[in-house]
Amino acid sequence: MSSTGTGIQPTPSVLEAAPSPVKASAFLGRRLPSLELALLIAALIAPLFLRDYITVYATRVLILCLFALSFDLVWGYAGILSLGQSLFFGMAGYAVALLSRDFGVGSIFAVLPVGTLVGFVAALLLAGFLLLGRHPSSVVFVSLGTMTGAYAADRLARGSQYLGGQNGIPSIQPMTIGAHELNEGPGFYYLVLAILVLIYLLSRFLVRSQFGLALAGLRENEQRIAFFGYKAQHLKAIIFAISGAIAGTAGSLYAFHEGFVWTNMLGVVMSTQVVLYVLFGGSGTLIGAVIGTAIVEGLSFWLSDNYRDIWPIILGVLLLLVILFRPLGLISLVLGERERVGYFGPSLKGRRNAAS
Amino acid sequence: MDTLLIASFEILSFGAIVVLVVLGLGIIASMMGIFNFAQGEFVLLGAYFTYLVHSVGLPVPFGILAAPVAVGALGFVLEKLVVRRFYAAPIVAMLGTYALGLIIRESVRGLTGGLYLSVPEPISGSISIGSLHFATWRGVIVTITLLVMAASHALLAYTSFGLRVRASLENPSLARAAGISTSMIYSATFAFGAALAGLAGALIVPVFSLFADLGIRFLIQGFVAVMVGGVGSFAGPVAGASLIGTFSAWLPWLMSPVIADVLVFVLAIIFIKLRPQGLISGRGVNR
Numbered sequence: 001m002s003s004t005g006t007g008i009q010p011t012p013s014v015l016e017a018a019p020s021p022v023k024a025s026a027f028l029g030r031r032l033p034s035l036e037l038a039l040l041i042a043a044l045i046a047p048l049f050l051r052d053y054i055t056v057y058a059t060r061v062l063i064l065c066l067f068a069l070s071f072d073l074v075w076g077y078a079g080i081l082s083l084g085q086s087l088f089f090g091m092a093g094y095a096v097a098l099l100s101r102d103f104g105v106g107s108i109f110a111v112l113p114v115g116t117l118v119g120f121v122a123a124l125l126l127a128g129f130l131l132l133g134r135h136p137s138s139v140v141f142v143s144l145g146t147m148t149g150a151y152a153a154d155r156l157a158r159g160s161q162y163l164g165g166q167n168g169i170p171s172i173q174p175m176t177i178g179a180h181e182l183n184e185g186p187g188f189y190y191l192v193l194a195i196l197v198l199i200y201l202l203s204r205f206l207v208r209s210q211f212g213l214a215l216a217g218l219r220e221n222e223q224r225i226a227f228f229g230y231k232a233q234h235l236k237a238i239i240f241a242i243s244g245a246i247a248g249t250a251g252s253l254y255a256f257h258e259g260f261v262w263t264n265m266l267g268v269v270m271s272t273q274v275v276l277y278v279l280f281g282g283s284g285t286l287i288g289a290v291i292g293t294a295i296v297e298g299l300s301f302w303l304s305d306n307y308r309d310i311w312p313i314i315l316g317v318l319l320l321l322v323i324l325f326r327p328l329g330l331i332s333l334v335l336g337e338r339e340r341v342g343y344f345g346p347s348l349k350g351r352r353n354a355a356s
Numbered sequence: 357m358d359t360l361l362i363a364s365f366e367i368l369s370f371g372a373i374v375v376l377v378v379l380g381l382g383i384i385a386s387m388m389g390i391f392n393f394a395q396g397e398f399v400l401l402g403a404y405f406t407y408l409v410h411s412v413g414l415p416v417p418f419g420i421l422a423a424p425v426a427v428g429a430l431g432f433v434l435e436k437l438v439v440r441r442f443y444a445a446p447i448v449a450m451l452g453t454y455a456l457g458l459i460i461r462e463s464v465r466g467l468t469g470g471l472y473l474s475v476p477e478p479i480s481g482s483i484s485i486g487s488l489h490f491a492t493w494r495g496v497i498v499t500i501t502l503l504v505m506a507a508s509h510a511l512l513a514y515t516s517f518g519l520r521v522r523a524s525l526e527n528p529s530l531a532r533a534a535g536i537s538t539s540m541i542y543s544a545t546f547a548f549g550a551a552l553a554g555l556a557g558a559l560i561v562p563v564f565s566l567f568a569d570l571g572i573r574f575l576i577q578g579f580v581a582v583m584v585g586g587v588g589s590f591a592g593p594v595a596g597a598s599l600i601g602t603f604s605a606w607l608p609w610l611m612s613p614v615i616a617d618v619l620v621f622v623l624a625i626i627f628i629k630l631r632p633q634g635l636i637s638g639r640g641v642n643r
Contacts, residue, residue, distance in 0.1 A: 081447060135632055139447055140391060144579055145625050151576055152618040159614030268572070272454070279451060309466045316459035323452045324441060 032339050036287055043193055047186045056184045061297045062192045063254045068277040068289040069196075069203060070246035075275075076283030077207050078239045079219035080131070081139050084146030085274050087126070087153050088119040088244040090266030092251035094157065097169040097261045106173045108182070108191075111252050119248015120241055127237040127244075136222070136233060147268060154267030168262030175256040184257065192253060196290075199246055203286055206242070215239060216341070219284075276315070280322055282329025285340055291331060362490075367605040369494035372501040373560055374577060374601030375594060379508060380552030381578045382585070382593025387512075387525050387545050390442065390449045394434075394457035395578060396571025397464075398550045402427050402557025404464050407475050407566050416478040416562070423558035424551040431550025435543045443542070457571070465568035477562040497559050504555065505594060512590055521545055577604065580624045586634020595635050600624060 043062070047055045067089055074080040092115035099105045099114060130145045131137055137145075157163045164170070175182045182188055206212055214235055217225040226232045255261045264270060281292020296315070303311045326332055328340065381395045402423040409419030438456060442449035477493040484490075512518040523531040524538045532538050557570070564570060577600060585596020600620065607616035628634070 081450070129629070133629065137629075138632065140450075141583065141628060141632065143450070144576075144583060144628075147576060148580065148621045148625055152621055155614055155618050159612070268576075272458075275451065275454075310462075312462035313459055313466065316455050316462060320438070320452065320455040320459065323448065323455060324438065327448065 031335060032285075032287065035334065039287065039290065040197065047189050052185060055186055055189050057297075057301055059184065059189045059192050059257055060254070061294060062189070062196050063250050063257060064274075064277065064297060065290045065293045066192075066196050066199060066250040066253070067247055068274055068281075068293045069199065069286060070243040070250065071274045072278045072283055072286060072289035073203060073207070073243040073246070074240055075278060076285070076289070077212065077219060078215045078236055079139070079222070080236055080240060081143040082146045082240070082243075082271075083143045083268075083275065084126075084148070084150035084271050085243070085247055086266055086268075086270035087146070087150045088123050088247035089251035089254070089270060089274075090150075090153065090157075090261070090263075091122050092116070092119045092248035093255035093261040093265050094163060094169070096252040097172050097255050098163075100172045100256075101169055104173070106176050106256070108175050108177050111175060111256065112195075112249060115252025115255075116245045116248045119251065120245035123244020123247070124237070124241040127240040131236045131240065132233050136226075147271070150266060150268050150271050154263050157263045157266055164262075166263065168260055168265075170260040172256060172259050172261070174259075182256075188257060192257075195249065195253070199249065200286060200290070203246075207286065211235075276319055278329075280319065280329060282331030282335075282340075284328070285331050285335065288329050288331035292329065295330065363606075363609060365490050365494070367602055369491075369498050370605035371598055371601030372498045373556070373563075374574075374581065374604065375597040376497070376501045376504065376556040376559065377553065377574045378578045378581045378593050378597035378600075379505065380549035380556070382582050382587075382597070383508070383512075383552070383590070384546060384549035385582050386588050386590065386593065387521055388443070388542060389446055390439065390453070390546075391446065391579065391582075392439075392546075392549070393450055393454040393575065394460060395453075395549070395553050396573070396575035397457040397460040398427050398431065398553035398571070399557040399560075399574055400464055400568070400571035401430065401460060402554030403475075403561035403564075403566050403570055404467070404557075405554070406558040406561050407468075407473055410475050416475060419475075420478065420555075420558040424555040427554025427557070428547045428551030432543055432547035434550075435546040439546060440539065440542065457575075461568055461571060468566065468568060470568065473566040475561045475566065493562060497563075500555075500559060504552065508552070509590060517544070576621070580621055580628075583628045584624050584634055586636045589636055592634050592636040599635070 046058060050058060067085070070088070071082065071085045074082045074085070095118040096111045096115050099111065105111070126146070126149055130142050157168075158166055175188075182191065207215065214225060214230055217228075217230075218232055218235060222232050225235075251265065254265070277293040277296050278289045279292070280296055281290065282288030300311060300315070303314065307314070322329065328337075332340065377395075377399055380398070381392060384390055384392045384395070405423040405426050406416065406419035409422060410416050434456065438452065439449070442452050479492050479496055482491050483495060512521060520531070520536045520541050521544075523534070523536055524541045528538050531541075561570075578597075581596040581600040582593045583596070584599060585594065586592030603620045603623070604617070607620060610616070611619075
């Protein structure tokens with residue numbers, strides 16, 4: 001950085017002022033990775049200290065984190081307000097539940113790919129209808145369309161005898177890895193954690209790539225990105241399908257973890273839940289989605305025992321306060337704007353070396 | 357022939373209910389550019405208020421008259437406190453009003469204990485024309501809907517208040533320069549929309565009985581109706597609501613209710629995709 005001062009003659013005051021922001025940004029620059037690492041370590045050692053039933057609850061929270069990631073990718077990074085994200089989550093859940101019920105398939109190597117594929121294909125089809133076309137779709141239309149999709153799926157599943165109607169599909173067999181049966185508890189917890197970390201890293205790579213930069217541009221000003229020659233609608237459809245795939249993975253894990261699927265997984269209740277998580281933690285940062293899920297679910301676990309009746313009201317009030325006073329979510333208390341936006345493309349080190 | 361007449365009366369009365377619910381939503385969406393996700397909960401509040409008045413022992417018609425005033429006042433306060441912060445960002449407004457709706461809905465759920473509560477029809481019985489019987493209360497709903505529609509249109513099209521509302525919609529800064537307090541107009545418009553929802557809730561509670569998810573039931577329907585009709589005008593949402601209401605009431609006569617319910621929405625979404633500006637494009641209030 002010192003090399004920048006050589007060409008021009010800066011006034012002494014600038015020279016004095018220059019080092020401190022550099023230091024500050026270098027310090028801030030480490031906050032996001034250290035936050036992520038701290039959370040990962042906490043998640044790794046948590047089951048050692050938690051009682052079994054809390055570990056089971058924590059597993060569910062991790063699965064919901066995965067689901068929240070999928071919504072964060074479309075809303076936080078591409079500005080598509082998908083109010084029907086549960087459609088992919090629930091469809092994948094129902095698909096693997098049927099696989100288990102009708103064909104007796106419970107192997108993880110069949111279940112996860114099928115769930116992911118179902119989510120991906122459903123999202124791709126819906127994106128093809130809602131996002132592609134001659135006229136660019138308005139945000140309100142897309143949110144309405146996705147919400148209607150979730151509502152329709154919920155209604156159809158409720159009315160369908162084959163899908164178990166109101167009661168859903170109960171008693172799914174345990175998931176198996178080879179001959180090993182995977183039951184609720186630490187084993188399942190670490191499996192989900194591994195999948196979450198893997199998908200988190202993949203998403204992190206995705207949103208920090210050139211593709212992620214184009215997405216961020218879409219979110220900020222779609223028209224300008226279109227004028228630059230990007231096919232804005234195609235980019236949106238791609239990220240929508242990817243997020244559907246992630247939601248599908250989460251849904252199939254959820255179905256096997258809970259041991260049953262029911263219509264709420266498909267419907268508007270679940271999709272608004274995920275909006276809550278992400279807004280709470282901070283959309284536009286992947287870690288924000290994870291933190292928001294953990295906080296909302298943690299609070300609800302803690303409060304719903306004693307304050308079951310007023311917990312949803314508290315949740316609503318908290319959400320309203322966050323939207324009003326912290327539109328970037330709780331994560332903005334820790335992360336500066338600069339780091340929240342982050343860098344894109346290949347790492348800056350190469351460029352820095354070339355410059356100096 | 358008789359069943360046909362009875363069926364068309366059923367369809368008409370359900371259509372009227374949807375129009376009544378959508379009218380407030382449409383006015384707020386068209387005049388202020390805000391999609392109010394709490395609108396369904398304003399309907400719920402109107403219904404709950406009527407129930408409260410009834411349970412205290414006062415006559416139901418009094419509750420029906422008082423509900424729009426109470427809900428309108430609440431809408432006014434909420435606009436002043438919360439909603440006005442969202443005007444710059446309509447998408448955030450959707451999420452913010454959703455949070456508001458969540459608070460109202462869960463409060464009512466807590467207050468009613470999650471039960472289905474019924475309110476008797478203030479005017480019971482039926483009107484007989486020849487061998488046909490029509491429920492009187494549904495007739496009253498249709499009549500009131502027509503009156504409210506005409507009155508709202510007159511208010512927006514012919515009064516000086518309506519002129520100010522339209523001016524604020526058309527060009528806020530010019531309206532302010534002309535001495536119109538746009539923030540006051542926005543509060544009043546939002547309160548008016550809320551009051552219409554409150555009236556709708558009060559009128560339909562004898563038909564549907566009171567439960568916490570009453571509002572949700574109409575929310576998606578309302579939004580789809582506004583989009584089908586076209587945002588920005590007075591006539592658009594009304595036309596959309598009549599269409600959606602008619603289809604929602606008519607299709608269950610032809611096929612299973614579940615399929616009909618879904619089909620209406622899917623058709624509506626396809627229609628909006630093909631014609632994004634809605635049935636009636638254009639802005640403002642036609643005179």
